[in-house]
Amino acid sequence: MTIRPPFAAPAAALALAAALWAAGPPPAAAEAGYPYDGVRVIETQKSYADLVAAFNQAVAAQERVFVVTRASATVGVRNRFGEEIPGNMVAGVYGPEFAKRMLEASIPAGIEAPIRFYLTEDPETGLATLTYRTPSAVFAPYDGAGLAEMAAELDAIFAEIATAATR
Template identity: 60%
Template sequence: MRRLFALLSLMLFLSTAATTAAVAAPDGLVGKTTAHSYAEMIERLDQAVKDHKMGLVTRASATVGVKRVLEEDIPGNMVVGVYHPRFAKRMLEASVPAGIEAPIRFYITEEADGRATLTYREPSAVFAPWADGNAALQTLAAELDEVFAGIFAQATAE
């Protein structure tokens, strides 16, 4: 019986360890924890997007949904989709299937100490599955890399 219990305990430990193991970050992931609060980061990102002549296309926040539906509080998180028609037109001319990747997303998360982290994937990494042999899409993605790096730098600046 002890052997069975020990074996079951080992199996449970190994299955738990396997499910909690660190998952490799996808290519092109960029992130920074800042001294800014979650609320400040939302404002800073909005301003940076505007200053870089891009559009705020979508917002989704589990924090807001959980509060509204479940009446519970969880740490702040928000996914913000950013794009612009001038890039959408060129993207679709280069690859209609690549349209599933737009808008490109920023992710704002609230840390336990109240600071905010901003994360995004470089557009060249987002569009990589569609860009092999597609010079127009590669050029567009490289341009967007610069735009998104600028937005990120502005929003996370101390």
């Protein structure tokens, strides 16, 4: 008769699960179902440079929000490695009025600000795309009083920015 320790099989299963978890999901898994609910993807007939310029103008035309963060893989790769990659930039947009209201409604929701726009260039066509999650989708997991109303106001502002930038 063979006596096995009671946790041998579960321990092996846990080790396998840990190894699979460490390896992460298959690469395509992150894109399954994209674009997700609340994500707006607007393909344009503009070059990347023209979309960036139009986006900057569209945000500047708003009185309640501003570009408060900007990160560009294109610029970073060029500066660090001297290589050119297709246009790619994330711009965080928000305003102090909304920050105050958001934090009054929900401190945990603060991790979501600023809300991002993603500007990308198709390497084959040279045309640019503007992508963003609607503020309502961003703040949906939180239940602070007044947060949904504030997000709806931001939805309208973000839609105005997207429309102006992509037309």
